[in-house]
Amino acid sequence: MRYLTAGESHGPQLTTIIEGLPAGMSLLEEDINTDLARRQKGHGRGRRMQIEKDMAFIASGVRHGLTLGSPVALVVENNDWKHWTKIMGSEPISAEETDDVKRKITRPRPGHADLNGGIKYGHRDLRNVLERSSARETTVRVAAGAVAKKLLALLGVQIASHVIEIGGIQAERQTLSITEVKDKSEASPVRCLDENAEKKMMDAIDSAKANGDSIGGIVEVIVEGMPAGVGSYVHYDRKLDAKIAAAIVSINAFKGVEFGIGFEAAHRPGSEVHDEIAWDKDRGYYRKSNNLGGFEGGMTTGMPIIVRGVMKPIPTLYKPLQSVDIESKEPFSASIERSDSCAVPAAAVVAEAAVAWEIASALLDQFTSDRMDALIQAIESQRAYAKDF
Numbered sequence: 001m002r003y004l005t006a007g008e009s010h011g012p013q014l015t016t017i018i019e020g021l022p023a024g025m026s027l028l029e030e031d032i033n034t035d036l037a038r039r040q041k042g043h044g045r046g047r048r049m050q051i052e053k054d055m056a057f058i059a060s061g062v063r064h065g066l067t068l069g070s071p072v073a074l075v076v077e078n079n080d081w082k083h084w085t086k087i088m089g090s091e092p093i094s095a096e097e098t099d100d101v102k103r104k105i106t107r108p109r110p111g112h113a114d115l116n117g118g119i120k121y122g123h124r125d126l127r128n129v130l131e132r133s134s135a136r137e138t139t140v141r142v143a144a145g146a147v148a149k150k151l152l153a154l155l156g157v158q159i160a161s162h163v164i165e166i167g168g169i170q171a172e173r174q175t176l177s178i179t180e181v182k183d184k185s186e187a188s189p190v191r192c193l194d195e196n197a198e199k200k201m202m203d204a205i206d207s208a209k210a211n212g213d214s215i216g217g218i219v220e221v222i223v224e225g226m227p228a229g230v231g232s233y234v235h236y237d238r239k240l241d242a243k244i245a246a247a248i249v250s251i252n253a254f255k256g257v258e259f260g261i262g263f264e265a266a267h268r269p270g271s272e273v274h275d276e277i278a279w280d281k282d283r284g285y286y287r288k289s290n291n292l293g294g295f296e297g298g299m300t301t302g303m304p305i306i307v308r309g310v311m312k313p314i315p316t317l318y319k320p321l322q323s324v325d326i327e328s329k330e331p332f333s334a335s336i337e338r339s340d341s342c343a344v345p346a347a348a349v350v351a352e353a354a355v356a357w358e359i360a361s362a363l364l365d366q367f368t369s370d371r372m373d374a375l376i377q378a379i380e381s382q383r384a385y386a387k388d389f
């Protein structure tokens, strides 16, 4: 299964085309819209989120609520487009129009794709870079992820996400079921399970905003119900943990990823890292602990997948950073109109979508099927086989 996305931040719409879904899977626009709404929320979001009300239109590949096996195209309109039709339209704009009307940008923002993207594509108007490098694109990544999540739910695989750190404030660890993680994170304005930390995180976001600054954080994604032995050890590009790591770091502003105890493994002896193997007739094989976060040798162990990603602080700051104008080569202080001050809660939903996509694709690679009923059967039989192996 694969997908592409298209669309600029202030263009008319965002589009994704998903190829390789089996036929006969139930899919409704509301399955996708729930996740699109979740991605728009979160304390710290800027004014753009008051303009947009993201809704997916299923433009192909689904008939009477069921997938056809043909490409599924999803479209999300940008409400903000109506303010940008002249600036972002595809028709040529007259040479007499001023750079102001074109909203030309010659001052690259530190921490953004602006300067490198300008150098790479030869754009002297850096708007041509930022329109596509903007995290507005994560809207349709979440739409594609919602489709993957629907497939996973029908295969008995559950996924949830929550925020574990914002601006240095850490949530206390809790032992909760995946349903409780979903409910509690959904009810929190920062998607955090710990109410004490939640309040402090909100204060930290408010004070960063008041100081013209921004803060980042850490999100965690949990997956339960994956059969053992998905992915492979035989080649670097078939390792499922590696694919998930790439998907997480590909999210705008994500700088790192870890599984299970992650970087903590560097500080512990092997006897306190590796998860001992056990078997009983109800569960089949299991690990007595899950320090490795559900992966050994690039394959699922059947234990929950625990993956965390770290998001840097938002780079556009009201407190301006220094940069250089590419026309005059003179230094300047960046000025801005609007921005998020913290998007970690929204990014948790994006990370969940990214992980859902990778594991759904891995299941389809391994249990190839053009039909939903046959896929369900193949995965049930893998679970039974692995249990008594």
Ligand SMILES: Cc1cc2nc3c(=O)[nH]c(=O)nc-3n(C[C@H](O)[C@H](O)[C@H](O)COP(=O)(O)O)c2cc1C
Pocket: 046, 111, 112, 113, 133, 134, 135, 138, 251, 252, 253, 254, 312, 314, 315, 316, 317, 338, 339, 340, 341, 343, 346, 347, 350
């Ligand atoms: C959900 C989400 C919302 C974001 N909102 C903003 C924003 O309002 N302002 C901003 O400067 N960066 C924002 N970013 C981050 C930038 O898109 C990102 O830092 C930039 O494109 C450079 O990419 P890199 O940080 O991955 O190198 C957001 C990221 C995500 C995931």
Ligand SMILES: C=C(O[C@@H]1CC(C(=O)O)=C[C@@H](OP(=O)(O)O)[C@H]1O)C(=O)O
Pocket: 009, 046, 048, 049, 052, 133, 134, 135, 136, 139, 252, 338, 339, 340
């Ligand atoms: C539009 C979204 O996020 C945007 C991501 C973003 C950036 O630079 O990445 C900059 C802001 O856009 P604008 O410049 O239009 O205010 C955010 O609002 C979204 O998440 O849907």
